[in-house]
Amino acid sequence: MSDSNTVNLVPEPLWRTVLAGSQMLFVAFGALVLMPLLTGMDPSVALFTAGLGTLMFQFVTKRQVPVFLASSFVFIAPIIYSTQTWGMAATLGALFCAGLVYMLLALIVKVRGAGFLHRLLPPVVVGPVIMVIGLGLAPIAVNMAMGKAGDGSIELFPYIDAMIVSMSALVTTLLVATLGRGIFRLLPILSGVVVGYTVAHFMGMVNYDIVAAAPLIAVPAFVLPEFQWQAILFMIPVAIAPAIEHVGDVLAIGHVTGKDYIKKPGLHRTLFGDGIATSAAALFGGPPNTTYSEVTGAVMLTRSFNPMIMVWAAVFAIALAFVAKFGILLQTIPAPVMGGILILLFGSIAAVGMNTLIKAKVDLAQQRNLVIVATTLVFGIGGMVVGKGEFSMQGVSLCGLIAILLNLVLPMGQVADDLSEEKAVVDDLVDHAK
Structure with missing residues (x-):
């Protein structure tokens, strides 16, 4: 490990660690709440399960890896289809089993070594699967951007109004992602939501009545899972792509901090942490968890390598989940705002799959x-x-x-x-x- 990293391991004042934790949650926030809003889940529950999952991950990995866990975009299309076909409770049961697949892979990695995953799932397998995830979602993004429901069945807003809002959100996200500086560059999704929401507000597309009627503090609307084997068989293979992405995330954060997390605490522990966080989230009605690359970027930028920062970010996420008005406010975001951002987001997922093939020189x-x-x-x-x-x-x-x-x-x-x-x-x- 480099000298610069060693300096950063000197104990910091508690207030600075707490402040850094709130900043990490801010970085992850836009992507964190977007996934539940798209899949019909409660964003307050997603906040709670992201915090809970992060705490469980940190416990499993002995607080050695500075990562934050939250909603995985890879599961968006499968969750939407599964919910429409078998219902939300059965989908949650299937997601619980997907978490078990992570844990099973972790046990196999512990016995066979990390190379097992690469032999079973080489880039020529993972690359096109990730591309399908992104490209398969493209119609949902376009429909929402044009003011329709995700499946295009109904028109929610007039076409012209929807395009103005969605393109303002998209352009903002593009500009911040490419031209932003410092910590601001890590917030393209959040910036796009803020600008798109503001434009939608002035165009009269936001209804605040449900926010006014909601209590300030309330327990999130947890949902218990049910187990149907059809939904389980459908969902289990979906865990393959994020499991491979997890390896990349662990290597990336290790490169940033100068440590080899594949060896210590071990890939089997980090995989198991992802799995137990995903299964725990499903028990409460939350989306599956994964390590967040946005937070990895923030760690690189701020040089904040202390895993306790992520613990505090998790605590803030859990606390925010009980602010009912905030959760309801998130649900007032119009579909065109999310549609504009998703054009870039889903395209980026497909590009990640393509890049997987290119980097491996397939x-x-x-x-x-x-x-x-x-x-x-x-x-x-x-x-x-x-x-x-x-x-x-x-x-x-x-x-x-x-x-x-x-x-x-x-x-x-x-x-x-x-x-x-x-x-x-x-x-x-x-x-x-x-």
């Missing part, structure tokens, strides 16, 4: 890689359904399973044959040119 000229990526993308984006009724799979869960099976079944030797054939073609072209 050669799509090799037929094996091309087959896996192409089949996964069309199955996921095209809406392929395998089976009928209760015994059917589609979306992220289907394409994730297909990608894994293709990677396991297709022979690696074919790659060498393909390279030889391509080299022969290139040689023929060169000879012809000569």
Whole structure:
């Protein structure tokens, strides 16, 4: 670890740690509440479960990793579909089981080593699955930006009004993300929400009656899970992509702090922390938890490496969850505001999948890689359904399973044959040119 990092480990005054904790929550806030607003969950419950999940993660990892856990965007599309199909309680039961998958992976990593995940889920599998998650959500973002419901079934606001609001939110988010400086650059989503909400207010698109009627302090509207095996089988494969993303997040925060968290406290502990936080959130009616890259950026910028800062951020999140008027106010955000931001957000998820392939130098000229990526993308984006009724799979869960099976079944030797054939073609072209 570098000397600069050692200096930062000197104990700080309590007030400074508490203040830094409130700042970390502020950084994560926009993305934290956006996910429950999109999926029909209570944002106050999401605040509570984010705080609870972070505390549990810090306990499992022995307060060694400075990360904050909150709503995972990867689960947005599966939660929306599952809620429409089986209801919110059954969806929560499925999310609880997805957390168990994290914990099972953690146990396997402890026994087999961290390389196990990369062998089972290489970039050629994870990349296209993440792309499907982002691209599959694109219609929801566009519909909301145009003033419709996410599925396009009804018009919530006039088209012109909705476009003015959604584009103001989108442009603000783009500008802050690219031109912002310092801590401000870490708040593109929050900035977009504030500007879009302000424009919507002046256009008369916000109804404050429910805020006035709400009590100041109240217990969040917790929801108990139910367990239906159809919903569980649908949701479990979705846990694959965030599990791999978790490895990247742990490596990223380790690079920032100068520590190897894969070894200490160990990838098995961080994975288990994510899993237990996700399952605990489902027991209360909250969205699944994941490590937040926004907070990693804030840690890098502020050089605040003390995990106790994240503990205080979690405490603030739990306290804020009981301020009922605040939770109700969040629910007054018009759909076009969120739609404008989601255009960038969902596109960014797809770009992360693409970047996964690029960084790993996955050669799509090799037929094996091309087959896996192409089949996964069309199955996921095209809406392929395998089976009928209760015994059917589609979306992220289907394409994730297909990608894994293709990677396991297709022979690696074919790659060498393909390279030889391509080299022969290139040689023929060169000879012809000569």
